[in-house]
Each structure stands twice: as structure tokens, then as C-alpha cells.
Amino acid sequence: MSSGPQLRRAFRRTDDYTPDTPKLKLVEEPLPLPLSPTAALVRVHAIALNYRDANIANGGNPWPVLPNGILCNDAAGEVIAVGEKVKALAVGDRVAPVTDTENISGRELGRSWLAADEDGVMADHIVFEQEKLCKLPSYLDWTAAATIPCAGVTAWSALKGMSIGQTVLIQGTGGVSVFALKLARAAGLRVVLSSSSDAKLQSMKEKYGSPPLLTVNYAKNPNWHEAVLELTDGVGVDIVVENGGTGSLVKSMKCTRRGGIVSQVGYLGKQNPAELAELIPTVIDRRVILRGINAGSKYDMEDFCSALSASQTPLDDLIDSIWKFEEAEEAVEYIWQGKQIGKLVLRVRVG
Template identity: 70%
Template sequence: MPDLPTTRRAFRRTDDFTPGTPKVKLVTEDLPAKLSATSVLVKVHAISLNYRDANITNGGNPWPVTPNGIPCNDAAGEVIAIGDQVKYLEIGDRVAPIVDTENLTNRETGRSWLAADEDGVLADFIIFDERVLCKLPQHLDWVQASIVPCAGTTAWSALKGVKFGRTVLIQGTGGVAMFALKLARAAGLRVIISSSSDKKLDDLKRKFSSPPLLTVNYSTHPEWHEEVLKLTDGVGVDLVVEVGGSSTLIKSMKCTRRGGIVSVVGYLSKQDNQQFDGLLGLIIDRRTIVRGINAGSKQDQDDLCAAITATQMTFEDIIDSTQPFEKAEEAIQYIWEGKQVGKSVLTV
């Protein structure tokens, strides 16, 4: 067996939120000389960035985070060492940790989020207990596999409960949105995409041309929910993948059919609780199910990986860009400025 690494490179947050200053710093850290009984050492090959990473490094997370923590919760890697009581993983397995390491079955009452309550995965080696690691689909390359844990599992959880032939509204063109688009198409759903950029929408219509992709520009149509209703003959969509937060939630509910679902997965827009006027009446009148999506459980991630393997689905068409690990600062800024369509990935 080759010698195992004794140190790792990792990016830690600077927690300096002044515009224009570095948000992460590359450090070298010691790795333990011996793994605990059920721990697994993973060599990271790719790390996918999410808006959440840019938001946390810029001080915008609405919940407390550990000081100077390691960002990111989307990664794919290879098992290179295991503790002496590891049962289900072997050296050479392709794995990724789950985002909420307390959420194994969706029945747990606690939570612990990577890159917030505990260190994330922006490192060349990571160590996790085997109970929070999932095996990844064998046919995906490392870049594509790295988008599964957070963006993929969030999209998978957000789309639960929508049957073949129904209609979904997916907000934006970020990582979760594009993964949701792929899953929705594979599940036989009619998709409406919203964005503030005609160019992004036109590019997506060309890329996903069959069946035709429906689109709405919420910048040129401030009352965009009315445009969505027009596209559904006044009925509304069966489900919304909601990423805006308080500034978009009411309109999302207004264009959801009675008894439909709004899956709240993010808070990209500026939050203003005054936007919630009429919320209770709208929920009752439209019988809307509003559910929070906090990525998903280990079971959800395992189920998603099984579905990807069964369909041999690939994701090269929603990879926006790749950069080397050392360019983490630039990649985080790229996400912060909202330039991506799909996923931005760092390769190690």
C-alpha cells in the first residue's frame, strides 16, 4: 500500500466581508496519523460550487457558521484509506458526503450542515464517517459526479410528488435549477424556466429544444406570475422550484395550481418580510403546500444516485465551467456575481 498523506491543502474562509478582499485562504493542515474506527479518508477529485458557498464567504448566510470554516458541500472523491471497523466502503470506491450529516433518513430531528456547522469539502483530502458517505454513479466523470450531493439532491427533493406529464416552474439558471431541469425532463415533466436574461433563456431553448422549453423573463415581465399562468391556460403549474425567497414566494404561489407545491430551496433575492402580505389567505385559498428543501437525506442521495445509474443520465450539458483547485477565490467570485448557467466546478 502506498504511503498515505500526512497533510492536506484546504481553503478556509477569511471572514473578511469587505468588498474586494480575499474571501478564502489556502492553508496546509496535518491529517491524523490513524483513522478512527469508522472513518474514511477520501482523495478529492472535484468540488462543485453553489451560491450558498459564495453567500457564506461574503457574510450573507442567515444562520450562524463556524469561524474560518472550510467552504463547499459538493464534492466527489476516491476512498484511499478506511478505519478498521468500516463495513460498507472499500478502498477505490467513488464517494461523496451528504450535505446535512445528521439527516440520514429524513426522520432525524437535528441538523449539521457542511461548510456551516462543520467544515466543508474545499480541500484535496477529506475525512468522514462512513455513515454519511454515499457511493456515486460509476459512469459519471469526477466533474459531473461532484454536482450530485448538494445541487442534485436538492433538485431531487424539490421535485418529489410531481407525476409524469405535469408542469413545473424552475426559477433561475443556477446549479440546482439546471439539475432540476435535467431531472424534470427525464421524469416526463413539462418545464417552464424563468430568468432575467434573454440570452440565457435563448441558449437554454436551443440546448433543450425537444420538447420545446417554455421560458419567462422576470425582468421584462415584473408580474411574471401572470405570464406563467398564461402558459398554463390560467390553471397554474403543479410545482415551483422556488429560489428567490420573500420577494418571489407570493408570486410563486399565485401561479401554482390549487393544491400544488412550492418547494423553497433558496433565498437568492434581497429578503423583505413585508413581501408576505396576504400570505396566509393565499395559502388557504389555493391550498398550497409550501415546503422547505434543505438538500436531502442520505436516503435521498442514494435514491438519486440509483436513478442516475438506472437511466445512465449525464450532466456535461449543465457544467458551466471548470477551474483548477487553486482558483477557488476566482470561482467563488464568479458564482457571487451570478455569471454561471449551471455548475461551476473546481478540479483537484
């Protein structure tokens, strides 16, 4: 490794949650070298941002985080060096780390989230053990491939068990939501999309025009769950990709068919336990299966990448905008303000 990179540039959190102060600091620091016998050094080409990153940077994460940790959990890069006992990877492989590095098969009892329990991936070089890295589809460019580990795998996991012809309610137009919409359409599902913005809903209706996208503005209609029921002739949707939290969960259950599934993928709204007063009677009455989604296991990510490779599904249309690596602070604020429709990606290198 003496001839390779010894330092990396990385964005670490300032942990200053005062409004209008920098949330990130660009640092140059030594790489964690030498490599362990089973680790790989990855040159990062692109980093995708999620609402989770903006939330952590602004002190809103409901779980403890590593002080001044490196932000982000979505990155795509190429292996440039491996330890002497690495067998699963080779120099030149296109890879990304799994979001929960303890969740390999799905049977593990522990968990460790990138950018929370351990450093994330907002850096130009990262080092991971081989079992925590997943090979990426070769047909995708770096910016599209970077959207897979968190938003992509979360959408994939949230839609598990769906069948052609069923109906899904997808909340919002952020990264996970647009990924879920694209996957749902590809799987032959009818989609109901909700948002607080008529402009965003119209944009999505134009982008995904055939078959017509069903939409509901939850800001204009406080009883939006009743509108969803009307769209399904009173039956309810088969599955909900739920990302609001306490403010929307009970209503999501009320517009889910009896025996349906609510996949809780996030908590975008302000959380208030008092809004869950009807949770127990609703979940029992409607026999709803409520399942927590924390991205997915490495096996889930491998399955998703295999499906993408088989279908050669393009992902460029999911990207809201591409920013320079050095613009990370501005990009995080853009997401914090909810301006995006889809994914924001930082390009670390061109090519």
C-alpha cells in the first residue's frame, strides 16, 4: 500500500445544530491502513444522499450517533486494493457497502448503521471488510449505482410479497418513494402517490403517465386516507410504503385492506406518540401486518442487484440533481428543506 493513497478527504459532521451554521467540515485524514487481510480499499466515485443524512446532520436522529462521524451511507466505487486473504473481490470490482453492516443474511441479532454507529461513506476513499461490500450492476454509471444501497434496497424490501395487479400507496417524492414507484410499476402494481405539493404530484403524473398515476394531496385533505379508500372502491391498498411516522401511521392502516401490509421505512414527520391512540384497535380490526424496514440485508441487496442486472432497468430518471463533492453542505441543506424530487448525488470523480 506504500504506493497507493495514504490520505482521504471526508466530510465529518460538526455536531453544531444551531440554525444557519455549517453542519459539515471537510477534512483530510489518514486512511485506516494497513488493510486487514480480509478488507478492501475502495475509491469512491459517487455518493447519494438521503433525508436520513440531513436529519442526522441537524441532530434529529432518534438513535445515538458517533460524535463528529462521517455522513452518508450510499456510495459507489471501485476496489483499488485488497488484503491477502480476500477471495470474494478483486481490484477493479464495482462495489458499495451495505447500509447495516451487521445485517448480512438477515438472521444477525445485532446492527450497525453507517453514518450513525460507525463512520459513513462521504469520502473519496473508504475501507470495509469484504463481507460488508456488495458488487454493483455493471450497466449502471456511478451516479445511478450510488442510489442502490439505501433508497433502492429499502424500496425493494418494502415491496416484498407484492403480486401483479395489487395496489400500493407510496408516500412522498423523496428517494425511497420514487424508487418504490419505479419498482412497483415494473412489477405490475397500481400506484397511489401522496404528497403535500400539487406541483410535485403533477410532475410525477407527467413523468409516469401510462398507466395514469393516482394521486392524493394529504396537505389539502386531512382525511386523505378516505380519499385513498375511494380510489380503491373502499377495499384499501394492499401495501403502504409508510415514511411519515406517528402523524400518518394510523391513517395508513385505515386505508390498508384487511390483512394488508404497512412497511414502515421512515419518520419524516414530527413524531408525537399521542397520535397513536388508535393504533392498537386499528391494527387488530384491519389485521394489518406492520413491519419495520431498515434498508435490508446484504443478501437483499445482492438479490436487488441481480434483478436490476437481469432487467437492465435504468435509474437515471430517479436522480433529482448531481452535485460536486465539495458542495456537500449545500446538498444536505437542499434535502433538509425538502426541495428534491428523487435522489441527490455527489460526483466525486468523473468517469
